[in-house]
Amino acid sequence: MDKNTVKKRIFKSNAAMILVTLGLFLVINAFVIKIYTEYIEKEVKTIIEKVADESQVEEMIKDFTIYRNEFIILFVLDGILCIAVFIIVNRLFTKNLTAHIMVPLDELADGAERIKNNQLSQDIVYSGDVEFERVCRMFNDMQKAILAEQEKNIKYEKARTDMIAGISHDLRTPLTAVKGTIKGMLDGVAKTPEQRERFLQAAYRRTGDMDILLRQMIYLSKLESGNLTLNIESVKISDFIESYVRDKNELLDVSREQSGCVYSDKAVILEAETQDLYESILIDREQFARILDNLVDNSIKYAKAEPLKIKISAMKKAQGQYMRVCVRDNGEGVPEEKISYIFDEFYRGDESRNKKEGSGLGLYIVKCLAEEMGGSVSAENNGGFAVYIDLPMQEQ
Numbered sequence: 001m002d003k004n005t006v007k008k009r010i011f012k013s014n015a016a017m018i019l020v021t022l023g024l025f026l027v028i029n030a031f032v033i034k035i036y037t038e039y040i041e042k043e044v045k046t047i048i049e050k051v052a053d054e055s056q057v058e059e060m061i062k063d064f065t066i067y068r069n070e071f072i073i074l075f076v077l078d079g080i081l082c083i084a085v086f087i088i089v090n091r092l093f094t095k096n097l098t099a100h101i102m103v104p105l106d107e108l109a110d111g112a113e114r115i116k117n118n119q120l121s122q123d124i125v126y127s128g129d130v131e132f133e134r135v136c137r138m139f140n141d142m143q144k145a146i147l148a149e150q151e152k153n154i155k156y157e158k159a160r161t162d163m164i165a166g167i168s169h170d171l172r173t174p175l176t177a178v179k180g181t182i183k184g185m186l187d188g189v190a191k192t193p194e195q196r197e198r199f200l201q202a203a204y205r206r207t208g209d210m211d212i213l214l215r216q217m218i219y220l221s222k223l224e225s226g227n228l229t230l231n232i233e234s235v236k237i238s239d240f241i242e243s244y245v246r247d248k249n250e251l252l253d254v255s256r257e258q259s260g261c262v263y264s265d266k267a268v269i270l271e272a273e274t275q276d277l278y279e280s281i282l283i284d285r286e287q288f289a290r291i292l293d294n295l296v297d298n299s300i301k302y303a304k305a306e307p308l309k310i311k312i313s314a315m316k317k318a319q320g321q322y323m324r325v326c327v328r329d330n331g332e333g334v335p336e337e338k339i340s341y342i343f344d345e346f347y348r349g350d351e352s353r354n355k356k357e358g359s360g361l362g363l364y365i366v367k368c369l370a371e372e373m374g375g376s377v378s379a380e381n382n383g384g385f386a387v388y389i390d391l392p393m394q395e396q
Contacts, residue, residue, distance in 0.1 A: 014094055018086045033072070104132035111139055120147040171213065174206035181206075216361045220368075230284040230372055234394045237281050237314045237323055238274035244292055245272040245312060267307035268300060274314050280394040281323045287369050288391075294362040295327040295387050303331025303385060317390065322375070325389045333381035342379060343367040363387075 107124045114122060120143050126136045181203040190196040222228040252268050292312065299310050309330045317324050334342060343363050366387070370377045375391040 014090045015087060018090055019083070022083055022086065100128075101132075104128065104136060107136065108139060111143065115143060115146065120144075120150070167213070167217070171210060174209045177206045178203045216365070220361055220365060228287075228372075230287060232282050232284055232373065234280040235283055235285060235288075236277075237279060237325070238277045240283075240285070240288070241274050241312050241314055241325070242272045244289060245270050248292075248296060269307055269309045270296065271309070271311045272313070273311055277314055277316070277323075279316065279323060281391045282394055283373050283391060287373070291366050291369050291389065292327065294366050298362050299327070299329035299331065299385065303329040305329065305331045305384070316393075321393045321395065322390045323393050325391065326386055327389075328382065328384055328386040330384040333385045334379070336381065339379055339381070343377060 104124075104126050107126050111122075111124050114120070123140045123143070124136045126133060181199045184190060185196060185199055190199045219228075249270050252270065296310055296312075300308065311326075311328050313326045313328070315324055315326075316322075343366070366389075367377045370389050370391070373391060375389055377387060377389050379385070379387045
């Protein structure tokens with residue numbers, strides 16, 4: 001069964017339009033001819049009545065009949081000729097029109113075939129009718145969106161693979177340590193109370209590492225799936241930072257007193273510098289505290305400085321309605337070639353995953369939370385390692 005094409009549809013439509021027009025033209029003219037014929041016949045009858053010679057009357061009737069028949073035949077032939085000419089002209093114009101229309105349609109068909117073959121880098125280049133240009137532009141935008149989604153999926157798949165490998169390693173290491181510790185105690189390696197205490201503290205510290213990793217993974221899952229609801233409110237930045245530093249120092253003091261804690265061997269000096277700011281920023285208190293926790297913990301883990309000094313400061317940006325919060329340590333910083341990657345998911349400066357503790361999620365969570373609160377993050381080596389969080393201020 002033949003399918004309709006644009007070419008056939010245009011031709012049929014134009015042909016039908018012309019035929020209907022000509023048909024109406026023929027009907028109207030036939031009606032006019034009838035009226036005209038009746039009028040002529042009436043005139044002829046009048047003339048016949050005035051003519052006395054019958055032979056002359058018969059001759060006039062015969063001539064009239066011939067002229068009338070010839071006129072009708074010529075009229076029909078003229079109509080047929082007009083129809084033929086109209087159809088030929090219509091076919092020529094239809095061919096030209098369909099050839100013009102088929103250019104963008106062929107381009108779109110080729111583009112669809114390329115998408116089918118997963119070739120998404122070549123755009124459709126068409127310049128002509130506005131409507132087709134718009135369709136081709138939309139097709140190109142769709143193709144770019146598909147390509148971006150594919151690249152995103154590839155990146156996500158790589159991140160997922162890295163995540164599985166990283167979690168496997170990060171869980172296997174403390175599990176092996178805990179298993180070895182328990183095995184040592186069962187075998188009687190720890191014979192004195194002091195040795196058993198040390199073994200238990202090491203096992204406890206390792207289980208703490210696993211607990212932190214699992215909590216980070218659960219938290220990240222909520223964040224990326226959109227199931228984490230933020231409670232954005234106006235917060236005076238100076239009061240928040242000073243309160244945070246005070247509470248964090250108390251926790252660090254407790255850690256130093258407990259020999260089993262992760263940071264018990266670190267000498268950490270945490271300071272606040274707010275320059276008497278009175279402005280407020282729009283944040284979620286709990287989640288912004290998590291951002292600062294991750295940044296402080298990152299410095300404690302990776303900064304090579306003794307004592308370690310961490311300063312949390314805030315200042316208004318020169319332009320725009322944003323406040324900049326900076327967390328800076330006095331460590332060695334990060335190699336310049338790695339700074340652009342530190343906020344990536346599961347990225348760690350130590351690719352071997354053996355020299356330092358950490359899951360590679362802390363700074364990624366910082367970036368995600370800052371963006372969820374309408375801000376952004378950046379980092380540089382500036383007298384140590386410095387991370388900047390730009391957050392929107394409350395409109396005055």
